[in-house]
Amino acid sequence: MSIGAAGGTFDPQQALSQHVLKNFYIGGDWVTPESNRELELISPVTEECFLKLPEASEKDVDRAVRAARQAFDHGPWPRMTPQQRAKYVLAIGEEMKKRVPLLADVWTAQIGAPKGFAGYIINYAPQLFDYYGKIGARGDFVETRDMLNGGKALVIREPVGVVAIITPWNAPMVLTSYGVAAALTAGCTIVSKPAPETPIEGQLLAECAEAVGLPPGVLNVVPAGREVGDYLINRPEIDKVSFTGSVAGGKRIAEVCAKRLARYTLELGGKSPAVIMDDADLNTAIGTIVPFGMPMTGQICFSLTRVLVSKKRHDEVVDAYSKAVKQIAVGDPWKAETQMGPLSMKRQLDRVMGYLEKGRQDGAKLVTGGGRPKDMNLGYYVEPTIFANVDSNMTIAKEEIFGPVVSVMPYEDEEDAIRIANNSTYGLSGAVFTKDPEKGIALARRIRTGNLTVNGLKLDNAVPFGGFKESGIGRVGGPEGLDAYQEIKSVYLPG
Numbered sequence: 001m002s003i004g005a006a007g008g009t010f011d012p013q014q015a016l017s018q019h020v021l022k023n024f025y026i027g028g029d030w031v032t033p034e035s036n037r038e039l040e041l042i043s044p045v046t047e048e049c050f051l052k053l054p055e056a057s058e059k060d061v062d063r064a065v066r067a068a069r070q071a072f073d074h075g076p077w078p079r080m081t082p083q084q085r086a087k088y089v090l091a092i093g094e095e096m097k098k099r100v101p102l103l104a105d106v107w108t109a110q111i112g113a114p115k116g117f118a119g120y121i122i123n124y125a126p127q128l129f130d131y132y133g134k135i136g137a138r139g140d141f142v143e144t145r146d147m148l149n150g151g152k153a154l155v156i157r158e159p160v161g162v163v164a165i166i167t168p169w170n171a172p173m174v175l176t177s178y179g180v181a182a183a184l185t186a187g188c189t190i191v192s193k194p195a196p197e198t199p200i201e202g203q204l205l206a207e208c209a210e211a212v213g214l215p216p217g218v219l220n221v222v223p224a225g226r227e228v229g230d231y232l233i234n235r236p237e238i239d240k241v242s243f244t245g246s247v248a249g250g251k252r253i254a255e256v257c258a259k260r261l262a263r264y265t266l267e268l269g270g271k272s273p274a275v276i277m278d279d280a281d282l283n284t285a286i287g288t289i290v291p292f293g294m295p296m297t298g299q300i301c302f303s304l305t306r307v308l309v310s311k312k313r314h315d316e317v318v319d320a321y322s323k324a325v326k327q328i329a330v331g332d333p334w335k336a337e338t339q340m341g342p343l344s345m346k347r348q349l350d351r352v353m354g355y356l357e358k359g360r361q362d363g364a365k366l367v368t369g370g371g372r373p374k375d376m377n378l379g380y381y382v383e384p385t386i387f388a389n390v391d392s393n394m395t396i397a398k399e400e401i402f403g404p405v406v407s408v409m410p411y412e413d414e415e416d417a418i419r420i421a422n423n424s425t426y427g428l429s430g431a432v433f434t435k436d437p438e439k440g441i442a443l444a445r446r447i448r449t450g451n452l453t454v455n456g457l458k459l460d461n462a463v464p465f466g467g468f469k470e471s472g473i474g475r476v477g478g479p480e481g482l483d484a485y486q487e488i489k490s491v492y493l494p495g
Contacts, residue, residue: 010105010108010109010334012050012051012106012109013051015102015105015106016051016102016106016200019203019204019207020203020206020207021053021200021203022053022054023054024054024056024060024064024220024221024222024223025203025206025207025209025210025219025220025221026060026063026067026217026220026221026222027063027064027067027070027071027216027217027220028067028210028214028215028216028217028218029216031063033054033055033056033057033060034057034059034060034063035055035057035059035060036054037054037055037056037057038052038053038054038055039052039053039055039196039197039199039223040052041053041109041110041197041200042345042346043109043112044111044112044341044342044343044344044345044379044380045332045333045334045341045342045378045379046378046379047346047378047379047380050109051200053200053203053223054223055196055199055223055224055225055228056193056222056223056224056228057224057228058228058231060222060224061191061193061222061224061228061231061232061235063220064191064220064221064222065162065191065220065232065235065237065238066237067216067217067220068162068190068191068217068218068220068237069162069189069237070217071189071215071216071217071218072159072161072162072188072189072217075189075215075216075217075218076215077187077189077215077218078158078159078187078188078189080187081139082137082138082139082140082141082185082187083136083137083139085136085184085185085187086133086134086135086136086137086139086185087133087137088184088212088213088214089129089132089133089136089181089184089185090129090130090133090134090137091212092129092181092184092205092208092209092212092214093126093127093128093129093130093181094126095207095208095211095212096125096126096129096205096208097126099204099207099208100119100123100126101119102204103122103125103173103201103204104118104122105118106198106200106201106204107122107171107172107173108333108334108341110169110172110197110200110344111169111170111197111198111344111345112297112333112341112342112343112344112379112380113296113333113341114296114333114339114340114341115333115334115335115336115338116336116338116339117295121171121174122173122174124174124177124461125173125174125176125177126177127461128174128177128178128181128182128461128477129177129181131181131461131462132181132184132185132481132482133181133185135185135479135482136185141156141157141158141486142154142155142156142157143155143156147492151492151493151495152493152495153490153491153492153493154490154491154493155488155489156488156489156490157186157483157486157487157488157489158187158486158487158488158489159183159186159187159188159485159486159487160186160188160239160240160263160485160486160487161188161189161239161240162189162190162191162237162238162239162240163179163183163188163189163190163191163238163239163240163241163242163485164190164191164192164193164232164233164235164238164240164241165179165180165183165190165191165192165193165242166193166229166232166233166241166242166243166244166245166253167179167192167193167195167244167245168195168244169195169196169197169198169344170296170299170300170344171296171300172194172195172198172201172202173201173204173205175244175267176192176194176201176202176205177205178244178476178477178481179192179242179244179476180192180205180219182476182481182482182484182485183242183485184214184218184219185482185485186482186485186486188240188485189218189220190218190219190220191220191222191232191238192205192219192220192221192222193222193223193224193228193229193232194221194223195223196223196224196225197344197345199223202221202223203221203223205221206219206221226249230252230256233252233253233256233257234256236260238262239262239263240262240263240264240265240484240485241253241256241257241262241263241264241265242264242265242484242485243264243265243266243267244266244267244268245268246268246269247268247269247425247470249268250266250268250470250472250473253266254266254473263484264473264474265466265472265473265474265475265476265484266473266474267301267465267466267467267471267472267474267476268301268426268428268467268470268471268472269301269400269402269426269428269470269471270301270303270305270400270426270427270428270429270467270471271305271306271398271399271400271424271425271426271428272302272303272304272305272306272426272428272429272430272431272449273304273306273307273308273420273421273424273430273431273447274288274289274292274293274304274306274307274308274430274431274433275308275417275421275430275431275432275433275443275447276307276308276310276313276317276433277414277417277432277433277440277443278310278312278313279434279435279436280433280434280435280455281433281435282317282320284456285317285433285455286317286320286321286324288431288433288455288456288457289304289307289321289406289431290321290324290325291339292304292431292457293305293307293404293406294328294340294384294404294406296340296341297340297341297342297343297344297382297403297404298352298402298403298404298405299343299344299402299403301400301428301429301471302428302429302451302457302459304406304429304430304431304457305400305401305405305406305407306390306397306407306409306421306424307321307406307407307408307409308409308410308411308420308421309408309409309410309411310410310411310412310413310417311410311411311412314388314389314408314410317408318367318386318388318408321367321386321408322367322368322386325368325369325384325386326368326384328340328384330373330376330381330383330384331376340384340404342379342380342381342382343380343381343382343403344380345380346380348380348402348403349380349382351401351402351403352402352403352404352405353371353372353382355395355396355399355401355403355405356370356371356382356385356405358395358396359387359390359394359395359405359407362391362394362395362396363391363394364387364388364389364390364391364394364407365387365388365389366385366386366387367386367387367388367408368383368384368385368386369382369383369384369385369386369404369405370383370385371383382403382404383404384404385404385405385406386406386408387405387406387407387408388408389410390407390408390409391409392409392420392423392424394407397409398424398425400426414443417443418443418446418447421447421449422447422448424469425469425470426449426467426469426470426471427448427449427450427468427469427470427471428449428450428451428466428467428468428471428472429449429450429451429452429457429467430444430447430449430452430453431452431453431454431455431456431457432444432447432452432453432454432455433454434454434455437454437455440454440455441454448469449467449471450464450465450466450467450468450471450472450475451465451466451467460477461477461478462477462478463477463478464476464477464478464479464480464481465477465478
């Protein structure tokens, strides 16, 4: 069947006919699943199942873990030079580039990411393999260091071991690439568990690994749900867990890993502030906040979902923001003109609708949106929504909604703005808008969050990304993202 509300522009059966989807990539081979479990992929546009794929069982995970352990303990991969590994990592990136149009299409098909958005952002994935492959090609994982009392020592960066990489459904290929590209460069072997809602990307990544001749067992892919994921992280053969997802999931992983002191990195949620100072150019601020307050229907962790503005500019900002939001083209994600598609799944729609009602009950002023579009009864659509005069103690100001819902929050003065910005259990991203760059940097330094932009919102694969507080532990991207997959060994030299 073709999918897409306007007659369909993507036929999954035809587009994926030449790709292996019914088997799992384990130990360098495409193996038959151990059970008859199936994942049903539901189109968020039509609300119908458009594809069924196998779901990994505990036995499939056992095979994958054994293959990864064998490849790390006895295979060539960890013992290759960084330059040798880099050739594979760079080659995977080139293979991925060949599949970029398909990767964008399956992203739209599975969760409704607008075609234009998906086609642009998907390029971050192969770029990560290029970035880390070039770091590996430099081969500077061994440093000779002068000792204080004379003599020399080697400081060596070695792979941490077998890594479980667990990724969510909202941006599956990019988020998987953050971990896989860095882990491969470091010399780790991998068991990748894609989310059950978005299993296709993992299979396509495995194809890329097979195409470049990655040694058997270095990358293994087992798409499955939460229970199988919990089984995976409890395996004693896993040396490290890399997780992107909910705070609850992150805390569970931290608890499990702590029992055996396994390493872990967590990239979790956000409730990111956009602080508009009184001297800020409103057009610049609104031009950034609108696309980054509700990107991919608000289902991105770094969304600017709290807009902080002084009381004297509150109404002015709300008016300008609401006018801009009303211009957002909501509709079929396959159409080029669509800026915001549906939510990814029924449970997301129910979750967001619950928060909309909670915002009303708590006394926030609904400015625009607040429900389903009147002409869209089919598909998991919700209107872009703005609440004004939101207090920092309201539920919609505290909890990550993961939908197109933004709270405008008034502050008294600069100190109050900093207080409100920091009055959150999260600390992932944010922005400060002011005509004075030095003032903007000074304010950014005082906000307890891992990523901030002055007069915009920027992300770059060469710069570390991650959060403070309940937004996570560790960083992805940049050289710091590679550090997460390495252990430090010191070897004192004779003499």
